[in-house]
Amino acid sequence: MSDIEDKHKGSYETKVHPILSSDVMSARIENVRSQLEWEPSAEKSGWENFVDSFKRVHVDEVDPNLSVAEKIAVKTARSPLKRKLKNRHLQMIAIGGAIGTGLFVGSGSSLRHSGPAGVLIGYFISATFILCVVCGLGELAVEFPVSGGFTTFATRFIDESFGFAANWNYLLGCCCTLPLEMVSASITVNYWNTPKKYRDGFIALFYVVIMGINLFGVKGYGEAEFIFSAIKVTCVLGFILLGIILVCGGGPNGHYIGGTMWKSPNGAFVGENGGQRFKTVMSVFVSAAFAYSGVEMTGLAAAETANPRKSIPKAAKQVFWRIAIFYIVALTLVGLLVSHKDPRLIGTSSADAAASPFVIAIVSHGIKGLPSVVNVVICIAVLSVGNADIFGASRIMVAMTEMGHLPKWCNLDYIDKRGRPLIALGVMAVFGAIAFIAASPKEGEVFTWLLALSGLSALFTWFGISLSHIRFRHALSAQGRGTDELCFVSPTGLYGSYYSCIIIFVVVCLTFWTSLWPYKTAPNAEDFFESYLSAPIFLVMYFGHKIYRRNWKIFIPSSQVDVDTGRRDTDIEQLKADVAQEKAEIAAKPFFKRFYYKVC
Template identity: 60%
Template structure:
């Protein structure tokens, strides 16, 4: 028997725990019993499904941190995400308007090679972050996922700041995506007076999907991701053909030449460096959602088997869908193309659409534009899911007033109050019909421009602290079900790179390219549009420190709770299961083993 301290351990007369049992099983069992025990008509069952799910009573003698750990571990969410859902969320979940449209801004600011360098560096630390997140999520499949880990392994105030920032990121993201989707229809010369109708349609579809619960989100993302992946693969194949001369002209590296602006953007080395660094904001926005697999762990049927595979998919999404497609964009579109101006807000200026139109491809630009609308719907769907779950975890950790009831989870596992708040905030998207649309869009974008970096940095640091706490408490990594392939070194690398990006972005925000010709007002506006999220998060952190009078910078390693919420399992049985799986895999053909290793 393992030496791990199990809470609520089952007696010897019950079924032996397997490697797939979890500490929050009792709560899930209660919610599952509801589905099979209700009686009456469908209407009565439908009404009852909105009632609050039962929760276990809390021990009043526990500390706030202990209560937060237990509440997040026993949240009455539903485990309805299947392996295929998680795989497609991992592959296509973060592919949205950031890639389809925002890459135009990246190309214009950094040049074709500068864009690739920034995205490649971003990809490297995102990969390390995902492996670290996979390790934590398999061990602690709790409500809020990584938002909970930051509180438990680092510091309550830092957790408060990162949690609130993450809620803000996805809440603001919803109207951003709906506005982007409504503007995209302008490609077909749609009259502006119909803009409200499209906003209402997109908003309604997103809200209805999430009212079907986590299964609705999973099925929606499965469908959306298939379409996005198919579109990108099609664009890559078409792009390779065009670059190689399928239309009668060999393009090759033509647009990388000095005639079209060169490989970087800017006349001087300093301007080119700033251009490359400014692309990190576009990359951060494009990769937002890369951590969603970890958030979904608490609602996944079998995290031990599905999460590691989902983390592997991140590599292929980065290598194939981002790096290769961005390479094609850089080879087919000039950084000086006037149609890239305003690329952050119009589907008509998507570099993929520009590439196809510029080289005489008919029909496909409209298809890509339809996919851009679907991508916006997909990210909007993720916004409601991510924000509502983050709000629920925010309340369960004791950060929000009780009267807000953000931890309200109904019997179908839906955090209804969170979904309602995010959906209501999404109505801001009706600003699309206003003449202030671009101004509002830019400031909303500024609020969440760097927000994802705080989340990713928090995940890397939480993983570092978790491993340190294991060592400090005399525990071994041998008890971990899944170990991050990049280890602590990968998390250190990710954290250092993210810190470097924050420092460089501060420099760019204060001294942007051409700042000598700018007025004080223009420089101030540029600073807040570039760096607004940093002072906001700092304000959250300092305010919580002052309010709680908790002046500890970090939770002592010896006091970190590395037990609550861990999978309730017999470690001996777990090791036996893993050994059996390895033996079965070893007996498979070589091609199958290679596929399993990489995918």
């Protein structure tokens, strides 16, 4: 491939230096990574090895003759993060990543504002496009398990300005969600009538635990998430079994419930006519986006996964079934057990565990003891989400520094010999300290505005992932290549990514409408920005970067997109042969095994 002149600093054209073919470049990346594996020295004391582990890993500078795009691709591909996540870690991260306060507590607000049918419609439609997003992400993450994961794909396959805006939006969301979750925890302990003077103590406890976990590196994160996710999954499955028993009349009260909560005087929807009901259903999507956020963590963890080719496809294909079980079934039972007119759903704030429909459903049917168990699980869910936020945001900061989206002098790409991004973790520790506002009487307002900053960020991230998948496929086609060279092909395909982009765009537009003209209240700035603050921030970032870099392209030309740098499998012909052999072996298996492989 001939050189393409990089005419100005904003150019994002891909240029392959003549002395660096894709095979040679990938070989160099792997050689650098192999040299970065650090083990404690037997000649040093334990303390000396401990101190030595915090020293920065030295990485050679990239070839200055490379283009901006290639420099970013090489830097993110050879990042010295450790590949310590195993298949069991990734599976549990995928299962439990989206189970948090959004499900246990936030679903109560959705139920109150839209009714049981509105909740199911909003969450189910969201589940369909999330399936497409995660499958497309799985395809990209298997091929390019690079530092920053999906945060680098937008910059690489779409446009530098879009990547800049999307990455800052996601980072801001993570930085806001961390203190938000710890404030949630402080409000959750109110269920046990905890004296307010102890609130800072609980915040400090959660703060120390999740920061300590991340100081153990990626392995600490993986083991903690494995345990947290197992507890959350057990709780949801237990509630589903209990909910079925209660709906059928097997509770202490012995009353058959069935579908009575969907009938008059409660009703399945909120609103007196079709237009009002449509508006209340649309209000669910922001809550669903906050609840589902976390499903993309498998793509972010790809760079630190021992074998992404085997682990990520399973995690991606099983997302739909996990969402169907843990969200759709659980929320169906919640809608059958709790009236959307129940005054307890209002709570003292949007993080009040007493307003959890799971807790209300159990309390309303005379079961003692279990509500406290659910609240303990809510606290664990808070720890899990906070743990994921620190892990994700710290890795994003590293990637954004490598991409030039954060100042180099901040040293946020500092990675020590154990693969820990120490300075980025320190920045997250500072943001986490915002949670100590829980002792303030304004904690509810702080929670609301933190939620506003992070509310739509997940939607913009998912849109960027699907658009990156579309651009990657177009780049393959434009360069005369096909999906036969891919280790994993998205089951939902290119059309699935188009579907998710369209639905997300429609949801963002309709959310603008419901935010500007909310149900039952006159248009006001506070309600609008509480629901839609992420959107103007994204637009300011996008156009601000365009103006600063004088980069007026919407997309990187498909023929110039780098589809090679960062791949772990560099021998394309051998890879095609391996993929063809795997497909032949699967085709020879019995029908039920082929079906299981297809959907799981």
